[in-house]
Amino acid sequence: MLKLTPEEAAFRDEVRAFFAADYPAHVIAKNAAGQQLDKQDHIDAQxxxxxxxxxxxxxxxDHGGTGWTPAQRYIFDQELELANAAAIIxxxxxxxGPIIAAFGSDRQKAEWLPAILESRAFWAQGYSEPEAGSDLASLRFSAVRDGDDYILNGTKIWTSGAQWADWIFCLARTSREERKQQGISLICAPLDLPGIRIHPIRLIDGSYELNRVEFDDVRVPVANRIGEEGQAWHYANVLLKTERLSYAHIGAKKRDLARLLAEAAHMPASGGGTMDRDPAFRLAAARVEAKLAAIEASVLRSLRTEISMATAAALKIACTECAQAISELAIDLAGRARLPMLGRDEPDWTAAAPAVPGFGPLAVQSYLFERAQTIYGGSTEIQKTIIWRALAAMAR
Known part of the structure; x- marks a missing residue:
């Protein structure tokens, strides 16, 4: 646990008071009930x-950021999740946003950053492709220079939130070099341009969050490229390290585990008593608690120093596997209350299945959704390769 200074404790109390009094209550209510938030909910929250x-x-x-210390950022993230507030998209x-602030042109900063902060523009990430998922360096999406424009062709897939987004930032191959990591540029495009088609991908839990985005001779200005041509691999690695650290979600894991333990205290066990006294369940819960404590300690250490890609990869593996372990514990606890997946757009879980404990259908939804955590943002296998390469380099 983070030992707070008096100033940090005061900040924590300020954040708690904000979520209790000044944050949209309807967003918290929907999130706590496991209902899917719509775009307007996210706009209200942001x-x-x-x-x-x-x-x-x-x-x-100076670009509208918080200026927080790493400890303040950690406190804010944890309190947001404990309050059942919406995760920031x-x-x-x-x-x-941070990539634009660091590498963007003055025009890009002036136009794009305020629109993001004011929720006038939502963005999607165009990285993965049908044959280049975790191995981003194998991408084929092309950007061919034509005067002051690029012509974009190819397909991006697993694109979260493209159905809501106004813009997409894409890794695009602008040249063929000896190393496949070279010759990649970071190019941004409005999603309403001619030649862009968005196809929804329904998930196993019934939700619609992912998309396939096709580009057919889409023309965008060269001025929409962030940074230098062919240097996006560097920018992408800066972003990916941030992305992989964003999976920690310590507050959400603590919240979900606490809910499970509270449910267990009211559920009868087969041998008598309640599930929170059942030896098998207690052992499984203790293992998850120990794993979460170790992850939190590692994340807190990472706040004090600049971390490597290998460390970020290791944390990504640990955090996503812990999220899956919590969802598996919930499925085990739900027992007979497990049902075929109810649609996440159901207005009320209990109205759909009044005789079933409310957390049962939610446990199924969480279990199915969390299967993807060890795939997106770079699969576990890719993270292990990053760690192996770092260890091999140290051994030389």
């Missing part, structure tokens, strides 16, 4: 944070 000056997490203060605020 505008409330922006009004307080708390949306631009990780941004420089990461693509614009957490991923591309």
């Amino acid at each position: 505008r409330a944070l922006h009004a307080r000056g708390w949306l631009g997490v990780g941004w420089p203060r 990461p693509m614009a605020v957490i991923y591309i």
